[in-house]
Amino acid sequence: MKEVNISELERRFQEKIDNDIRIEPKDWMPDEYRKTLIRQISQHAHSEVVGMLPEGNWITRAPNLRRKAVLLAKVQDEAGHGLYLYSAVETLGADREQTIDDLHSGKAKYSSIFNYPTLTWADMGAIGWLVDGAAIMNQVPLCRCSYGPYARAMVRVCKEESFHQRQGFEIMTTLAKGSPEQKAMAQDALNRFWWPALMMFGPNDAESKHTQQSMDWRIKRHTNDELRQMFVDATVPQAELIGLTVPDPDLKWNEETGHYEFGEINWDEFWQVVKGNGPCNKDRIDTRRKAKEEGMWVREAAMAHADKRAKRKSA
Amino acid sequence: MEHLFEYVLRIGDDSLILGQRLAEWCGHGPILEEDIAMTNISLDLIGQATTLLDYAAKIEGKGKNADQLAFLRFDKDYRNLLLVEQPNGDFGMTMMRQFFFDAFRKPFFEALQHSKDEQLSAIAEKSLKETRYHLKHSSEWVIRLGDGTEESHQRIQESLDALYRYTDELFYSDEVQKAMESAGIAPKMDDVRSEWNKTVDYVLNEATLKIPDNQWKFEGGRRGMHSEHLGYILADMQYMQRAYPGLEW
Numbered sequence: 023m024k025e026v027n028i029s030e031l032e033r034r035f036q037e038k039i040d041n042d043i044r045i046e047p048k049d050w051m052p053d054e055y056r057k058t059l060i061r062q063i064s065q066h067a068h069s070e071v072v073g074m075l076p077e078g079n080w081i082t083r084a085p086n087l088r089r090k091a092v093l094l095a096k097v098q099d100e101a102g103h104g105l106y107l108y109s110a111v112e113t114l115g116a117d118r119e120q121t122i123d124d125l126h127s128g129k130a131k132y133s134s135i136f137n138y139p140t141l142t143w144a145d146m147g148a149i150g151w152l153v154d155g156a157a158i159m160n161q162v163p164l165c166r167c168s169y170g171p172y173a174r175a176m177v178r179v180c181k182e183e184s185f186h187q188r189q190g191f192e193i194m195t196t197l198a199k200g201s202p203e204q205k206a207m208a209q210d211a212l213n214r215f216w217w218p219a220l221m222m223f224g225p226n227d228a229e230s231k232h233t234q235q236s237m238d239w240r241i242k243r244h245t246n247d248e249l250r251q252m253f254v255d256a257t258v259p260q261a262e263l264i265g266l267t268v269p270d271p272d273l274k275w276n277e278e279t280g281h282y283e284f285g286e287i288n289w290d291e292f293w294q295v296v297k298g299n300g301p302c303n304k305d306r307i308d309t310r311r312k313a314k315e316e317g318m319w320v321r322e323a324a325m326a327h328a329d330k331r332a333k334r335k336s337a
Numbered sequence: 338m339e340h341l342f343e344y345v346l347r348i349g350d351d352s353l354i355l356g357q358r359l360a361e362w363c364g365h366g367p368i369l370e371e372d373i374a375m376t377n378i379s380l381d382l383i384g385q386a387t388t389l390l391d392y393a394a395k396i397e398g399k400g401k402n403a404d405q406l407a408f409l410r411f412d413k414d415y416r417n418l419l420l421v422e423q424p425n426g427d428f429g430m431t432m433m434r435q436f437f438f439d440a441f442r443k444p445f446f447e448a449l450q451h452s453k454d455e456q457l458s459a460i461a462e463k464s465l466k467e468t469r470y471h472l473k474h475s476s477e478w479v480i481r482l483g484d485g486t487e488e489s490h491q492r493i494q495e496s497l498d499a500l501y502r503y504t505d506e507l508f509y510s511d512e513v514q515k516a517m518e519s520a521g522i523a524p525k526m527d528d529v530r531s532e533w534n535k536t537v538d539y540v541l542n543e544a545t546l547k548i549p550d551n552q553w554k555f556e557g558g559r560r561g562m563h564s565e566h567l568g569y570i571l572a573d574m575q576y577m578q579r580a581y582p583g584l585e586w
Contacts, residue, residue: 071369078363085577085586086404087387090360091380097363098376105369143577143586193586201584309365317367319492320428323485330484 044170047113064121067107068132137300144211150190152219163243198264223250349389350417356382408578420503429493432478439472444532448524483544505554
């Protein structure tokens, strides 16, 4: 009898999905759907928070006051995205502190791109242009994700991301038409961030274990390779426009398909970084852990004070 | 005009250096909400600094802009308070520094709104809105930490003891200040001080914190005599403009 009920619930759930009716927190959902979303949304939240670090690295050294203010605003947006997303995870019954502990223990992942160092000011341009550009490709379809709170969070996040992408491209444009050393700085940043940006879309479809199920549940709308292709097609002409060279000797336009063909991604590097062996994995996690440990007394004090106030009020 | 230039620099440099200090917290706050709050306050301060230094550059009349004043002056030409250049320390130290400053800035901007200098009066009006939030935020934290746990009480009391010596300089008075006061441009420092005292007394009392017995006072920032810390702040902040002079970014 119970079996029948569950399969009936699953049938209704899938019917909603197929009819593009949003799933809301109190609706019945399969455990696996819930787990998949908790994994994906918390990973996304962690990426926003860890992503503050490589850019935070340049706020105090931004070259002028306007750039400093824009970068501050951008990093602040990212902290805000982290907050929305942690809240979205909580609607699924997950605990924010627990998901953060999973990040610190290495159990939960975040976008590998943030494990690369930001070495020059041009990296602020490259991150905005390429990393936020890739994030937009991933996130725009998520505005139509089957899970309501995630989809709604993405609508707001995407608006801000597109602003971030533009400011990054504007930094690159300024550098590319600047002095020879500025142009070299921009090219160097593109050289270092191009391939990691392509890796942001995840493994090839054939290797991606979650894609098909996520597509059936309409969490994802496009495969990794489709999104990667869209990104390359959109970004290569932008590089050409500002006179920078995409560091891929195999890159060429295919007249017939109407797409760019591009070289093989170094998947060994990708998996190494995912496993924790990227240039900054340890630094990033150590920094986040340290922030949590050093903030412990502050959080305890805030709780203790709130308790005292509540007691005084009721006394 | 020389006095006015000097006077505007003082206000602008306070905002700039404290904004720069707060930006160092980015990504390291005790909770995500505080990362947002501190970057937000930093952003307000950098915005104030930009307007004020632009105005200072205009008064100076040497064809400079805010960026040239921010990125191409040496430490002796900086006019900020010693308080705002003090290191962040722990979160309690940062909040105590912020509180002492905000408690000054609020009555300061309230009075500066009535300045005879229209530009300063407009800047004060806009900045006051921001400063009210900053003060609310920093006083709430001083109270929480002071009246929180034993550890937090002790930590923030130590921060208070360390920073109190820099608070007298908030009300620094010299011929520049006096000239600006008598021209009706600057608020009277005695009035600002009495408002500051009221806020500080109230908040420290709520926080169960005490003003230290050691009442030794430091000053120097307004005259360009800074602590060792400012050199490092400028080394970071001015790095790009020093390494690549005269470029657009």
